Amino acid sequence: MAPLATTAVFEDIPPAIRGSAEAVNYAARKVLGRLWSAPSYMYFIRSGEVRLARSGRAGETLILQRVRQGWVAEASLFATKYHCDLVTSEPTACVRVRLQAISQALEVNSDFAREWACTLSSELRRLRNACERMSLRTGEQRVVHAIECEGSRGRIDLPGTLKDWASELGLTHEALYRTIARMEASGRLRREGPSLVLVR
Amino acid sequence: MAPLATTAVFEDIPPAIRGSAEAVNYAARKVLGRLWSAPSYMYFIRSGEVRLARSGRAGETLILQRVRQGWVAEASLFATKYHCDLVTSEPTACVRVRLQAISQALEVNSDFAREWACTLSSELRRLRNACERMSLRTGEQRVVHAIECEGSRGRIDLPGTLKDWASELGLTHEALYRTIARMEASGRLRREGPSLVLVR
DNA sequence: CGTACTTTTGAATCGCATCAAATCTGGTGG
């Protein structure tokens, strides 16, 4: 399905590129960019969710970034090809901007340049955390690490299914279910609706 | 030991910040920055090696970045605290620049801003690769992935010991030795001095 | 009510971590 283009402009887009921003809406499971293809737009997510993912030959998927608000695949600005797939997981409203416009804004507008560098830096820190998490050997260690890093005060809101979360944690969904069940049974974890809470 | 300060200026430092750059030399195993401490300098490595690492309570170490040339810990520009330890692994010559100077250069000099964003982006891509690698289950898959991503044409130069490489791959050194021995025995890998070569 | 998907549990297998010990290596000081 072709994206529905509108001409709205949004306050949450950095002023420097509002002029070149174009609102687009996608249904779930639409591909915004495919591994190895040349990127031409940068996407700013307003609502819904876009995932940056890679899939192995066996069909298993690793989710590298999930964005519900803000820029996705920021690193593709200076790349000639996408290094991941870019896919919506649900109906998503976003704004797209030509790479060239971003590049130019970076050149001309130092506030935007600072903001961009800041975004990249924080994504870098997030990924370093993710890397460290993947080096942990047990599912329990990864769950605790994720809650401590990405949640607040021992609580994390799961944006989606446990199965999705499993592929972010680099576990099979079975392993994650069992880990959570074990932690819950021994009182180290509580589930509250869409949240997980570390006990004590 | 206090760093030996000199006043040399170097061509490989971006012009915009050469004025505020200060050459420093460190012995091996010197700590340039400690986890949770406030960063005040950014380091540009000229020779030697600096590692960005985290260590678990059991003493095991995960190497998140190894730099032999270029900026290290770029993400700390916008952070109030280091999120890793910053340590030399051998005698290292680098140039340090106050964060403030970098920040200002970013503001004033659009070429530098572009270069900085470019550096951050490529580090981001490298880290995404590392994340994907950590999601692979066997040592052999990780070795192949690393050679394909970080090496060139099926060959990688190991910058350091196999033991070091093991902690980058998220494996114990024993597991890595065994993996390499197995691959070599079955003819899928060849060792040539400091290099590993994928066969076929 | 049926379909697609997630969640859950079970059993067998695989590969890494762990602990232990021996060998090899490069560099130091006597």
Place this chain on the structure above:
DNA sequence: CCACCAGATTTGATGCGATTCAAAAGTACG
């Protein structure tokens, strides 16, 4: 030059936890 030492490399045995394959139960949605 040689003894020595710290560290890397290597091999072995054992156990643990995740993966895998399988199947059942729960859930959301048309």
